[in-house]
Amino acid sequence: MLGGKKVIVVVPAYNAEGTIERTLAEIDRSVVDEVIIVDDAGRDRTSELAQVRGDSVITHTANRGYGANQRTCYGEALRRGADIVVMVHADYQYSPRLIPALAGLIASGHYDVALGSRILGNGARTGGMPWWRYVANRALTALENALVGQKLSEYHTGLRAWSREILDALPLAELSDDFVFDSQTLALAILAGANIGEISCPTRYMEEASSINFRRSIRYGLGVVRVSLACRRALRGRPRGVFRSVSMLDVPRSVDQHRHVGIAPAPPLRTIETGDQSGI
Template sequence: MPAYNAAQTLADTYRRIPEGCVDEVILVDDGSADETIQVAKTLDLTLIVHPHNAGYGANQKTCYMEALRRGADIVIMLHPDGQYDPRIIPDMIDIIRHDQGDFVLGSRFLTKGGALEGGMPRYKYLANRFLTGAENLVMGTHLSELHTGYRAYSREVLEHVPWLRNSNSFAFDTEMIFQVSHFGFRICEIPVSTRYFNEASSITFRASVAYGLKTLYTAFRYLLHKSGIWPYPLFSEPLPGAKVSSQPS
């Protein structure tokens, strides 16, 4: 769980995780200014604290490195802001465990009523649909949503994809999807209900614009890399440091 100022929603999100479906919950606090750390200490989870705000992508890097170090074979990324329903975690795990996919996305557009019914602002809905369509065109995929923050990874994906090279910003998520596609891993989707409310964290409009531009830039670089015109480090061989030996049992 990558956390930033999630004090009001963390405990409820944690308690909605189905009992017994995960071996461990890791929360990385990214320099929160509220009481996220204090709330986390009351829960049965592993807490890691960044001394300052390093960014959403940097937070995920810490999450995945720690999960690999602890021997995880499947890693779920769940935001602690309560937007995504934790009750589908067992279904996400089963897809990977039964070898039906390597990377699972929780799609807000596969549910009845879709993301708009869950409260997604219309401008975000339209931007999401546009960017997802552009990315599908570039990658040759047919996925309903590529801008969800609810994801499940096999250990093999996290050990092979060079995500340590990715941005420390919100662009990390987009870069990761292009990498997973580039290295030939299977991407699957599962419907997830969502809810938008005041306490849920949300990217600012300015950051949303920057994110959209970065998404288009990544798609452009992906095309150039695939064509051999302009190699891009994000799609090169994985970094040796991504393979982390699990801790002794």
């Protein structure tokens, strides 16, 4: 609990056996009420290693993609009554020790979304981010800011915190199963009127850390531009597609002050409950 709010950490994972233990070990259990790991049908021992700490592990029966993995993460966290949901990648590229700080931004009532930014400070390049990724990140972020009227330092982080209210307001069931899911959720949050905060986050680029290749990076970048353009149209009163599912909302909000969009029914999952799940 943090400020009387239930905090659940979700960890989307895929072939993360080299890093999952270190990621889970650095989560502050004095603040975090539950940890949920979702293994997207990886071929290694990620699920087995994740069970050791007694956390909940959900394993997809087939690989569904990064966005679909997060949809399972958020849907399960909301089902278990989370007030604050923090997502951290399983590849140890982002510091789990910052989870209390991110959750605190949400618990303060000042922010609906909080991001751990690799770009604030000097952490990106000193942490080993390849120069071409750094340049692409800065260029995409500048374009996104220009299109949607924000001043964020980064849109592409794998360390994010959400209030229950804003997650409930997003049409998660309609979003991409691929990496552009991240951009869609932030764009929709902006359209919904969310207040977004950031903190500086160190990064670690290493052999075990997951990373999409150059070709998929290009496809991702083009997808981000399309999402930003769609968000700009919606902000100007011409929403299309999923952007028709979100209305401008007053903040701060309570659960009763907005429309619950809901989560799509999940395909068959294998759930391994290894911790004390009393009260769930």
